[in-house]
Amino acid sequence: MAWLHTWSGLWISWLLFAIFLTGTLAVFDDPIGHWMQPEHALEEAAHASEAPLPKVEDRGRRIELALAYMAKEHPKADMWEIWPVQRPEQGLSAYWFQPGGGYGSADLDPDTGAEIKHVPKATQRQTVGGHHFVDFHYQLHAARIGEWIVGITTMIMLVALVSGVITHKRIFKDFFTFRPAKGQRSWLDAHNAVAVLSLPFQFMIAYTGLVFFSDDYVPAPVAVQYAGAPNIKKAFLDEWNDLGKPAASGRAMAVPALEPYALRAEQAIGQEIRAVVLDHPGDEAMRVCMYGWNEDAELKQRISATTGMACYALASGEQINVRLPGQADAGGAALTRMVMSNLHMAGFGGMPMRWLYFLCGLAGTAMMGTGAILFMVKRRQRAGGEFGRITPQVYRLIACLNVAAIAGLAVACIGFLWANRLIPVGIGHRPDWEVRAFFGVWFLMLAHACLRAEKRAWVEQLALFAALCLLLPVLNVLSTGDSMVAQIARGDWESAGVELTAIVFGLLGAWGAWRTWRTPTRQDKPARKATPENTTAAAATLHATAKGQS
Structure with a gap:
């Protein structure tokens, strides 16, 4: 189970991190879209004092x-x-x-x-708005193929969740244990804490996501029931949505x-x-x-x-x-599916429920990120040869993907908001250019991670993320003339909330860059001096290894 949890989790952790992060941002797709249309927001503000119709x-x-x-x-x-x-x-x-x-x-x-x-x-300005995060979250901007990739990834996520619960026998005890500055132990404590905190939410969000597209992922029942129809999917949807239509x-x-x-x-x-x-x-x-x-x-x-x-x-x-x-x-089945869909999309409970989903989504995102980082931290503690002679190259690739998938995606998300302000208003197909900017920035972060030493890549990308977040309100003032102070004064908490949240993320990114810069790597640590105890232990290890090989 430990092997299953480690390797099933690793190969999807980067994609799951992206799905969870964009899904978390999609909780507030309307406020993000509102901020990305400043002209419309200012027009609304001009009429805000008027009496309701x-x-x-x-x-x-x-x-x-x-x-x-x-x-x-x-x-x-x-x-x-x-x-x-x-x-x-x-x-x-x-x-x-x-x-x-x-x-x-x-x-x-x-x-x-x-x-x-x-x-x-x-x-x-024409913009794709916050719906960009919705589209990426469930189909990766790849239409039908993307839906299937996300579905398969979600199924593997359920495998990783179940095997993780079985593997961590002391998972609830570990939830109340955190040992900072302990290397691998600290990453494992953080991984366990955020996993337990959001475990019910993660099971719910993964399962309801699969139910959302159940007739696509499990098409056999529909195909059998409507076998004689010219268009099987249309016949199913007509009966589902238009029950009793004459x-x-x-x-x-x-x-x-x-x-x-x-x-x-x-x-x-x-x-x-x-x-x-x-x-x-x-x-x-x-x-x-x-x-x-x-x-x-x-x-x-x-x-x-x-x-x-x-x-x-x-x-x-x-x-x-x-x-x-x-x-x-259409009866209990239809009601169950409707409830499952609404559970997934936070379509109930108002703003408090949306903030709860947002925080649980961030915890789930952190679980994916800490799991991917923990893999590399553990591998550095021992000389493994899982991939033969190319093992160092494989782990170097995994390290690059860790940086690009976690810090790089964060830079791409805030870069998407910057693109909304920097791309000319009158350009044709402007929403498409915003999406291209998102993927372009993400690709540049991948290239940067592959070209730089791992620690430098982490520090530089986290620092860039922090700078872009903290300067977002400044960019808005320079590009639109609107400020966060003015937004709060006129009661536009949607726009102000986006910029305040960006500032919070910027501070977290700056703290992460600083801590990464201060944390020594294996290469930075001085080699331990040979002592009689160390020499004896090393000799015993070599003797045991030789005996096992013979």
Whole structure:
């Protein structure tokens, strides 16, 4: 089990460190995205003192305007979806299924129903925002292949977790033991401490991550159940997401007024109506489903993120389905999957839960990093020959990967935020350039780690990380004219929180660089003088070795 834990953990520790770190940052993808659009943030601040918009009183008229738009512009779409009261701007939006697949959308004028054409401002920077960390976390920016790599890595992580618990018989006792400045012992104590601290979280986050893509990772049940369907995955998703959807009859029928159904639905589910979804518009088999809003207070009380829903057959006016908030249409399995997904994405509990996920994610990230470093520290204590004559070269490569995967990735993450401020606003495909900057900086850190001595590489990359973090607020002032003081003064805690967190990480990086610089390596330590005791011990060791070989 020790062997399994060591080697299964080592080869995925670098990738798991990246997945955990970016997943931890993804907890606050919205605030990061907010900071990466400073022009939008300043525009929001300019309107922050204005009185909130009054509650919409003409929802029925808005629905009629949207229906008229859809009938004129997209009469053959199989599904119309209307959001009559978009929060917080109280706008009106329409969505539909494109003939070639995917969603189409349009924002409408709530007074006239005319489509509003959005022309991006020349001064508004385009950015991938905090969603970069989300994409990297679950697919490494490699689409389907990336999802499978992350899935296999997560499965190996579960193996490493289980074998680690079995290996460390005194794991809970070791949690309360830390011996600083003891080399390998200190790294093992740190590894054990952060592992025990976040162990339940790590099991939960790994398992729920696999469940999230369960129909991809374990496709056989779906393939067997829908074997006769032309498109197996589509048939599965249609039944999962559109349970009870009727087939079109081919007989025409005018779309009736939908506001009375919205009022009935609000009574049935106890929520304000958010979306109106009309299946087979203009057909006698029309079905309308009314979906409610999940208020913040509701998501602090339950883990399931499903909203209330009520469906009606428009030919008869009969209520054919109702789902209360927090429930699921497709039974216990669907509800379980929804809860698992929400557990993974911290979709409940509000801001306190997000901070708990963030801290547990950092602990898990530290566990991956300390495990990778511990491997090298242990190997330095003995002369191993696991890889024959190339063993020194293999360990040199592992040392380079340790530096690049841990310190180098940290530099790449903060470099991504710097790229947001330094890349020209008007450049084409600007979000792609931000992502390229992230990978470019990471590659440079790998090259640097391979070209420099290991200790120097650690010190220099940690120092660079600290400098970039601590200077991020200065960069923001120079590039946008906005400061952290101004952000706090206007109540923009999302932007201020990003910069304050960067400062904290910068201080930690500076401390790490200083401690690494002060810690002597094996080459720095003076050789021990030969004593009679040492000579006797060495002779006994050589004698035992020779006897064993003979």
